[in-house]
Amino acid sequence: MSLVYGPVPSRRLGQSLGIDPIPFKTCNYNCVYCQLGRTAPVTNERCDFFSPASIMTAVEAALERHQPGDIDYVTFVGQGEPLLCASLGRLIRSVKALTSIPVAVITNGSLLFLTGVREELYAADVVIPTLDAVDEATFRQINRAWPSLRIDRIVAGLEAFREEFSGKIWVEVMLVRGLNDIEPVLVPLAAALERIRPDRIQLNVPVRLPAEEWVEPSDAAGLLRAMTILGEVAEVIPAAEGMFEVDETDSLVDGVVDILRRHPMRQRELERTLGHLAGESKDEVIKALEESGYARRRIYRGEVFWTYARGRYGSAGPEIA
Ligand code: SF4
Incomplete structure (x- = not known):
């Protein structure tokens, strides 16, 4: 598994080179x-899941492979919550020492009530925390957080971070129809x-298949309501589709699986991503992907998505055999 991936198209960050310090x-x-399925088990322990030195070696190699103009942001994100990486602050500072490309951190923001965690993020340029609801009942219903995490402390942490942090804070609100819209x-x-x-304030709706099949994106009326109540600063983030850059170091199939661990792909996105291959070779890669045991196709709202096989989605969700 690669610790650095992409650049991948991001709805907010253009072409984003992802650093992934967290296991699936x-x-x-x-x-x-x-979009990666259910968390099992939920954990709240901070540790180094991978050696910081190996992460930095992978970052250096990725930056050397690309021209600066190919990457808009270097982003800590990936398969889980980056604030659970104990060396996150050190990693951010190391990346800043390597490149002038801005560094973003996409986080659920849940640990920002801890002073030490806030300090680790000071070196970033943009921090993008999620905040879907501030009443405990809806927070529990949507985010199903670790039991000791309380939304009032999380909000207080975000307020403190705003006072201390000189970079940009873009709060993401993921709007689920009927729950928080x-x-x-x-x-x-x-x-x-x-x-x-x-x-x-960035308003988002789930556009890729969700952990629970009953989840529906907020509709036009819900988005309008959110924009009206949250104020003029709230903006709707349009869905992005594009090319994924596949790391072909080992094989194309491994490279695609590596993306699927972080990012389910629509069938047409997969085909576009393999677009440089002649028709027959493309079909062969897709067949090999199917047979690898590492990828599954699933349907959400009438669309076929390729997902990482270990992703655990709601039982009602149909899977294509
Ligand atoms: S969407 Fe929620 S469950 Fe999934 S990685 Fe982000 S914070 Fe965790």
């Missing part, structure tokens, strides 16, 4: 909309966001 689905949340949830969320004062 290692998280202190178990969000109903998680309704007035009783949005009004207290708006009040909390007013205190947090993020540079941007």
Whole structure:
């Protein structure tokens, strides 16, 4: 498994070179909309899952392979919650010493109530925390967090981070139809966001298959409601589709599986990604992917998605044999 992947097209960050310091689905949340499936087990322990030296070796190699213009952001993200990486602060500072490309951290923000964790993020340029609801009941319903994580402490952590951090904070709100796109949830969320004062509020909807099949993206009325209640600073992030760059060091199939661990792909995205191959070779790679045991096709809202085979999705979700 590679510790660095991409660049991949990101809805918010353009072409993003991903650094992944966390093993598959290692998280202190178990969000109903998680595109990687259910977290099992949920964990809240910070540690170094991979050696920081090996992560930095992979970053250096990836930066050498690309021209600076190929990458818009170097992003800590991936298969789980990056704040669970105990050396995250050191890694961010090491990347900043290597390149002038801005560094982003995509996080659920749950550990920002800890002073030491906030300090680790100071060297980043952009921090993108998630905040879906600020009432404990809806927070539990959507994010299914580690039991000791309380939303009031998480919000206080975000407020403190805003006071201390000189970079940009873009708060992401993932809107799930009927859960957090309704007035009783949005009004207290708006009040909390007013205190947090993020540079941007980015409204998002689950566009790839979610952990739970019953999850539906907020519809136009829900998005309009959210924009009205959360204020002018809230923006809707359009769905991005594009080419994924496959690391072909081992094999094309391994390279595609490596992307699927972090990012389910639509059938047409997979075909586009393999577009440089002649028709027959493309079919052979797709067949080999099917037979590898590492990838599964699943249907969500009438679309075929390729997912990592270990991803655990809601039992109601049909899987293509
Ligand atoms: S969406 Fe992010 S925070 Fe939520 S379970 Fe998935 S990896 Fe964790």
